[in-house]
Amino acid sequence: MKEPLRAKAQIFGPGFPPAGAQIEFEVGDSGLRVKTAEINDGTPRWSAINLAKSGWDGLQLRLEWKGAAGTYSLATGDAEAIAAIRRFSAGKSEVNTARPDAATRAWSNSLIWGTVMFPLLLLVVIAWQHQRIADWAVDLIPVEQETKLGEIIFSQQKANLKLVEGESLAMVRDIGGKLTRDSRYKFQFFVTEDKAVNAYAMPGGYVVVHTGLLQLADTAEEVAGVLAHEVQHVEQRHSLRGMAQSLGLYAGLSVLFGDLSGLASLGGDLLKLKFSRDHETEADREGLKSLVAQKINPSGMRDFFGKMAAQSKLDLGFLSTHPASDERMADMDRLIKALPDEAQKAAPLAVDYAAVKASIAPPK
Numbered sequence: 055m056k057e058p059l060r061a062k063a064q065i066f067g068p069g070f071p072p073a074g075a076q077i078e079f080e081v082g083d084s085g086l087r088v089k090t091a092e093i094n095d096g097t098p099r100w101s102a103i104n105l106a107k108s109g110w111d112g113l114q115l116r117l118e119w120k121g122a123a124g125t126y127s128l129a130t131g132d133a134e135a136i137a138a139i140r141r142f143s144a145g146k147s148e149v150n151t152a153r154p155d156a157a158t159r160a161w162s163n164s165l166i167w168g169t170v171m172f173p174l175l176l177l178v179v180i181a182w183q184h185q186r187i188a189d190w191a192v193d194l195i196p197v198e199q200e201t202k203l204g205e206i207i208f209s210q211q212k213a214n215l216k217l218v219e220g221e222s223l224a225m226v227r228d229i230g231g232k233l234t235r236d237s238r239y240k241f242q243f244f245v246t247e248d249k250a251v252n253a254y255a256m257p258g259g260y261v262v263v264h265t266g267l268l269q270l271a272d273t274a275e276e277v278a279g280v281l282a283h284e285v286q287h288v289e290q291r292h293s294l295r296g297m298a299q300s301l302g303l304y305a306g307l308s309v310l311f312g313d314l315s316g317l318a319s320l321g322g323d324l325l326k327l328k329f330s331r332d333h334e335t336e337a338d339r340e341g342l343k344s345l346v347a348q349k350i351n352p353s354g355m356r357d358f359f360g361k362m363a364a365q366s367k368l369d370l371g372f373l374s375t376h377p378a379s380d381e382r383m384a385d386m387d388r389l390i391k392a393l394p395d396e397a398q399k400a401a402p403l404a405v406d407y408a409a410v411k412a413s414i415a416p417p418k
C-alpha cells in the first residue's frame with residue numbers, strides 16, 4: 055500500500071464556476087478523492103477516470119470522470135502530483151490533447167513565414183517600391199548597352215525617315231553639339247522632312263527633329279529649348295526608366311544582360327511612350343540649366359512650349375509624348391524669371407533663322 059498524495063489542482067464541472075476552481079485532491083491506490091457537490095462524485099476509481107495530456111506543451115495532465123451530477127475534469131501541472139497519478143493509476147494510457155509543442159510551433163511558424171508571409175511581403179515591397187527598383191535596375195545599365203539599343207531602334211526607324219541635310223541640319227547639329235559637350239553619350243542629331251510638329255530622342259543619344267517643328271519655331275533659341283529638353287530625356291535615361299516602369303523589370307534586365315532583341319522589337323512603341331510629369335519637369339529644369347551654361351537665352355524653351363500648347367489643334371506629336379500642362383508652363387516661367395539677368399539677356403545665337411526656314415520645304 056502506497057502512501058496517498060495530496061496536491062492542488064483546477065477542477066471543472068457541476069457545482070464549480072465556469073472558469074474552474076482551485077481545490078485540494080488526494081491520489082491513492084483506488085483512485086481520486088476530491089470534494090465535489092455530489093459526495094459520491096468526488097471519489098472516482100481509476101477504471102472510471104480518463105487521463106489526457108493537455109496544455110500548450112503537454113506538461114499538464116487532465117483527469118476526467120463521469121459522476122451522478124455530470125462530467126468533472128481536473129487539471130494539474132504539478133510534476134509531483136502528475137508522477138503520483140501515473141504511479142497510482144499503474145500506467146493507465148493517456149490521450150494526447152496537447153497543443154503543438156514549442157519546437158513544432160517554431161517549425162510551423164517558420165513554414166508559414168517562409169512560404170507565405172515572406173514572399174507576400176516581398177511582393178508588397180516590390181509593388182510599393184516598383185519605381186525605385188526599376189530606377190535602380192536602369193542605373194546599372196552600361197552606356198554602351200544603351201547605345202546599342204538606340205542604334206537598333208534608330209536603324210529600324212530610319213526606313214521611315216526622310217532625312218534632310220543643309221542649313222537646318224547644320225544648325226541643329228551645332229546647337230546640339232553645344233548642349234552635349236560634356237556628355238557621356240555620343241549624341242547624333244537628325245532632321246527629317248515631316249510636317250508633324252515633333253522631336254524625339256532615342257536611348258543612347260539619337261535625336262530626330264521634324265521640319266514641321268522647325269517651321270513652327272521663330273528663332274534658333276526656340277529650337278535650342280526643344281533640343282535641350284530632348285537631350286535631358288537621354289541624359290536622365292527617361293526612356294529607359296519609362297520602359298522599365300511600363301514593361302517591368304524585364305526591360306531593364308534584358309538591356310543589362312545584353313539581350314536587346316526583344317526590346318528593340320518594341321522600338322516604335324518606345325518612341326510613343328509618354329513621359330511622366332516628373333520626367334518632363336526634370337527635362338525642363340536640367341534643359342534650362344544646360345542652356346544657361348552654354349549662354350543660350352533660355353526664354354526660347356518657354357516660348358516654344360507655350361506656342362505649341364496654344365495651337366493644340368495642330369498635329370502636335372510632340373505634345374502627346376511631352377504633355378505641357380499649365381502647371382508645367384508656370385513652373386518653367388518661374389525658373390526662367392529666377393535666373394540671373396545675364397542669362398536672360400544672353401546674346402542671340404548667330405543663326406539666320408529665316409534662311410534656315412527657307413531652306414526646308416514649307417508645310418503642305
Ligand SMILES: [Zn+2]
Nearest residue numbers: 329334337376
Ligand atoms: Zn519631354
